[in-house]
Amino acid sequence: MKRRGTLFGAAVIMAVALISGCAQKETSEKETLSVVLYANGSFGDNAYFDGNKEGVLRAEKELGIKAKLIEGGSDQADYQPAIEALAVSGEYDIIVTLTGKTSDIVLELADKYPEQDFFVMDTTMTEVRPNIFNSMYNQCEGSFLAGAFAALVTANTELEGTNPEKVIGFIGVMDSPTINDFYDGYEQGAHYVDSEIEVLKSYVGDAVNAPKAKELAMAMYNSQNADIIFNVGASAGLGTLEAGNEAGKYTIGVDVNQNSLYPGSVLTSMLKTSGTGIYNAIEMYQKGELEMGTSQLWGIKENCISLATDELYEEHVPDSIKEEMKKITEALVNGEIEVKSELY
Amino acid sequence: MASFFFQQILNLSVFAIVFKLVAPVILAAIGGLFCGKVGVMNIGLEGAMLVSAFFSIVVNAMSGSWILGILAGCAASIFLCLMLAFFTFKYKAHHIVTGFAINTFASAMTIFLLQTFFGSSGSYQPEKVAMIPVVNIPVIENIPVLSVISGHSLIVWMAFFSVVLCSLIFYKTPYGAHLIAVGENVQAARSVGIDEMKIKYSAFVICGILCGIGGAFLSTGATSMFVRDMTAGNGFIALAVISLGNARPYGVLRGGLIFGFANAIAILIETYPGLSVPSQFIQAIPYAVTILMLTVHMLQNSRRMLAPAKG
DSSP states (O other), X not given: OHHHHHHHHHHHHHHHHHHHHHHHHTOOOOSSOEEEEEESSOSOSSSHHHHHHHHHHHHHHHHOOEEEEEEOOSOGGGHHHHHHHHHHHOOOSEEEEESTTTHHHHHHHHHHXXXXXXXXXXXXXXXXXXXXXXXXXXXXXXXXXXXXXXXXXXXXXXXTTOOSSOEEEEEXXXXXXXXXXXXXXXXXXXXXXXXXXXXXXXXXXXXXXXXXXXXXXXXXXXXXXOSEEEEEOTTTHHHHHHHHHHHTOEEEEEESOOTTTSBTTEEEEEEEOHHHHHHHHHXXXXXXXXXXXXXXXXXXXTTSEEEOOSHHHHHHSOHHHHHHHHHHHHHXXXXXXXXXXXXX | OHHHHHHHHHTTHHHHHHXXXXXXXXXXXXXXXXXXXXXXXXXXXXXXXXXXHHHHHHHHHHHSOHHHHHHHHHHHHHHHHHHHHIIIIISOOOHHHXXXXXXXXXXXXXXXXXXXXXXXXXXXOOSOOOOOOEEOOTTGGGSTTXXXXXXXXXXXXXXXXXXXXXXXXXXHSHXXXXXXXXXXXXXXXXXXXXXXXXXHHHHHHHHHHHHHHHHHHIIIIIOSOEETTTTTTHHHHHHHHHHHXXXXXXXXXXXXXXXXXXXXXXXXHHTSTTOOSOHHHHHHHHHHHHHHHHHHHHHHHHHHHHHHHHO
16 A cells, blocks of 8 residues: 555656656747746735736736736745746746745745746845846835825714724734734824824734624724724735725725725725836836846835825815825825835 | 723623624534534535535625525535535545545635636625625614624524524434434444434535535625635634534534634734734634633543542
8 A cells, every 4th residue: 555655656756747847848939028927825806916917917918928827826835846837847038926925935946047037026035146136015105105094084074984083993914024014104104194193903814814804893993993994904804895884984905906896985095006016027127127136126106106096086085185195195205204114 | 901891891892793703603513513413523614614605695696685695505515515425424435534625625616616707716796795684673672781682693593593403403303313323323223223324414414504504604694705715714613612512502502602702802802902912812812712611621521521430
């Protein structure tokens, strides 16, 4: 029995080797730029991963590249072999990976496959290689805008359902440096507007438990008198947004424009337009302008971070708040306000 | 802070959270109890709830009826439970392994269907969901303390009702006696002419129905969306609750409420302003309480087992 197991294992390994061997041979001259996005999660969160996907698809349409999307799922043990398989295949000019969960893997693979170019988006890498381009979105700056917005909302009297208590909320995926970076910006933004504002902070603990996120949000609205909550909760965060709508209170969406999910309740979204980031990077690479081997921070100035100011924003947000927000955004672009982040 | 919690308990908002959190767990646990009685630890509760959560919201959105939604969810959940029973009883596969396979299958299948039909592999939020209604009891909702029993989802009531019903079935009906007989001594059951397979499969059908109702509550009662893997461990907590309840219906209710209460407190602590306790610690509270209760329970049990020996 045992021997049969070993034999089977050996057969599997051989089959895998055979397949990857075949793939290697297919490397040939390519005319169009071929890009693969390896998402270490799954699309369909209406937020982060979908934003990245849109960016790559837009590049495919507008820049005429060949794009492929791969969902890595939530099992971190899969990432390394999967990304290595992409590098081995030689099919792609650029392999795009996301977040700090993949940066170490890419660093290692970049040494092993010096011919392969990598983009590592949305994380700060302390060291890079000549064939890596790394960019971080200044989510702290964007969260500053969200915080300032929330502070203006809770102080506002025109909006229905707001109470006099100066309390705003924050519900994040989990207690991690990246998520806390959102919080840091949010708190700074709120305190920039009014230093007396109290900021509540909670974490769902995972990215899928929407019912729990909803209960956390409900507790913030009902027990702590929060008027508005900043949702940084991935798929689970959809529960936060639903709670805001159900309680007749307000929320701020994240990563992509979530305003239309509950119009009038999701007042705005902090756009971490990772799509724009990827698109810009690909465009620059195509033109040969991208400095490989560098690590850059992209924020409001680079158009990678903003608040979603669509028709719904125009319709539901009071004019006084809109004007204040314009001033604050300008001050951020001019560098009059400096947002402090512990990450970069 | 202590006064804050006292106030929360006093104005009963904590109970609203408890009931909402605990209803799917109790339903799944009672379902698991039926399987447990015929000698199978049903690890697949999680998967059964997940497929139900998916199919109930899909059918709900298409038909505009929450009843049809629940029925569809139950059908999917029964199918999965029967699959588990089939492999376990017909092909003698180990039920733990099969249960895990069922869970993985449920997770992957729902994601696959999401992707195929709704072009998204993360979540599904239909425009209109007919939410499972909330039961407001006319006079009682205005009476201060008694109002706690008003304003809960229909499913919350069904969860409590399932406990009572389960107890009646187990201890007052011939079917219950057969169920217990099959689980404890198959030979004895066979010798008196009980159709062993019929009893076993029926237990899994009942489990499927209960998990189905619990799953439907997650997507069309507690929220109005489906998020991949949204059961988030509820099925496994149900298993712990069965143990905690000494595999008795009212024990399950008690165990479920303890867990729900710990969870509700964790939620209230989490949202309390300016707390310096690390959030991971707070999130561990419900599980720590569950382990603690299991330990206490085991100690009690071992003492009970030893007692006659002493006497």
